[in-house]
Amino acid sequence: MSCLVTPCWFSWRDMSLVRENMASTGELRHRNAYRFIHMVVRKPASGSKRKVPKNLRYPRRAKVPPDPDIDRMRRRKQLADTGPSTSVEEEDDSWSEEALDAISSLFQGRVPQKPGKLGRERPLPLPVPFKIRPLGLPTPKDHIRSVASSLASSRSSLCKRVYKNPTFLIELAREIRDLPPEKNVSKVLDKWIAVLRKGSLSMTIRELGHMGLPQRALETFCWAKQHPQLFPDDRVLGSVVEILARFSKLKMPKDMENFMGSASKSVIEAMVRGFIRAGKDGTARKLLSIAKDAERTLDPSVLAKLIADVAKNPEKQELVSVLLEELGNREELKLKQQDCTALMKVCTKLGRFEAAESLFTWFKNSGQKPSVVMYTTLIHSRYSSKRYREAMAATWELEELNHLLDLPAYRVVIRLCVALDDLPRAVRYFSRLKEAGFCPTYDIYRDMIKLYAQNGRVAKCKEVSKEAELEGFKLDKETTSLLQIKGELGPLRSSTS
Template sequence: MGLPERALQTFCWAQKQPQLFPDDRVLASTVEVLARDHELKMPFNLEKFTSLASRGVIEAMVRGFIRGGSLRLARKVLLVAKDGKRMLDSGVYAKLILELGKHPDKQMLVVALLDELGEREDFSLSQQDCTAIMKVCIRLRKFEIVESLFNWFKQSGRDPSVVMYTTLIHSRYSENKYREALAVVWEMEASNCLIDLPAYRVVIRLFVALNDLSRAVRYFSKLKEAGFSPTYDIYRDMIKIYMISGRLAKCKEVCKEAELAGFRLDRETTSWLQFERDKRLGF
């Protein structure tokens, strides 16, 4: 609700209730709210604070700074905690990596945090955090880390979700490893994951890169059979592969379908179509 003053008032009230206090969860919650809303005064001696505070309180402070956009302070607390041999939860690192990954100028900080995570013996991440880090690594073109995280997750005895499979396919596609990405598609299908729209989108793009018209068409049909409406970039990919295959009639059919769905063809796509028409007419 963004009410740091009320949070502090509630904390002060809880302190006077023997059945509620002391309780680190109450303190941690208050610290997180104050940090998130920029109302938390940083202790002068941060090293002493991290040595005395519980792990839950330190992590709450970091989470609050992250949610409040104070990424520099969040990173500072992590560094001080690390120097003081205080091991914080891997999920806190994941959340900071995810936020820093949104800023191109913070790439070096992200790499440093990834290195710190990789050095930990008690490495543990939820599937959501693991997938989020994989997506950041794709933007940074750290494809080897994406592969390592996926392998670690499977070796931990858990089954990847469709989102994690899609992320790995996208990573290999981005690295131009199309055949390797295709192997992940078959693994995803064999796992009986319920394929969602982003997965169809990535897989169709992969088939276009492989110039595999029959499979692109099959997945385009499966997408609609599953009740999804194609996005514009899916229509664009289908127009492209039909055009490359010389199927101009099918190109027109997909163009008409896209326009009926409310999309307007972009200039590049219309130029492609005009070029192919002219080429076939001998112009």
């Protein structure tokens, strides 16, 4: 056996390596060789110590403990290379029960809270300005009244919901009307004294006037005077004064100058309106002159109503002209659309077409929108003054505004087309009148027959005349003679053609 064994100390690991090497080379062939190795390579004695090198015998300073950050980085690197070690598993095993419960609850649902006051009431968040009131233009009052009336009524009390409600006040007048003659109005009004306020009974009194019950209106006023929460009130006083003046139940005071000085403007205007509706234009005119002398400026609408009522009498045209001049001298002219339209009709009737034009121009420049009735009055005024082209321009302006024409507007426009001898446009308006659901009047049928006759349309003349007879109209002598003449000339024209 050829094996060289050096005299050095071997560990058991080295001996196993030598054995494997000799077995691979074939030198370890029998048991004596193993005994030889076992005898030569033996374990060192337990009491012997290895000699320490010189550079480590006397260290200059104590060893510095390792840096925790560096040690953590080295540990992470080892974990990334070799996988999790047993120490990590030991740390996982060392978690507390609360941590394990928290982790398990993540897969079950809500995290259990610590024992204590579980039903805590948190304060409401502060209001955000842009959520309470969004940016934009302010909402108009009409929109608020129409859309948010239900919300406002739910928050308001019964008194606020009742004392201005027209339905309630009109129903109150109906209950008073249904009372027996021997009963007083207090039987009805005493039940609602708690919800009535100043100005509430003015609508009830006016409604009693519409029903023709001036005595009940006076009783209602006398009942209101007995309650301080309802009187003094100029609205209630003006309503009852107007009703009594309309039914000629109002006694005029003897000293009118003192009355003008003490009475309010609304009461004087209500008295004038009552006398105008009663047909006492002289008394109304006297009140206006006294108010003018007392330097009490009344509303122009009162004077406009007086002018419109006086103009019904053809014998008082001079008085109407004087009142128009007086109205035109006003520095501030504030008229409603209805009053302005009535004045335009009066001016057209008197032949003062320029005044009607100036009224329409003033109303339009004041920022208000004229209605179909006002445009119809303007077209009729221009037609009466034989300015047909200007009248047709007003008709086109009315159509551009997309207004729906009413029956008087169709009458005026068809008459204008007859004056212009414009058959196609007249036929179009005549058909539109029927499509809108209106029944043509006799003057419309007569104008269409006249226009068809002017253009030699005899068959159409007979058709329209037959339609008028079916509607119950009887043609006058002029229209009948025109149809007879055109009927005789019709065959001649057809034969010559």
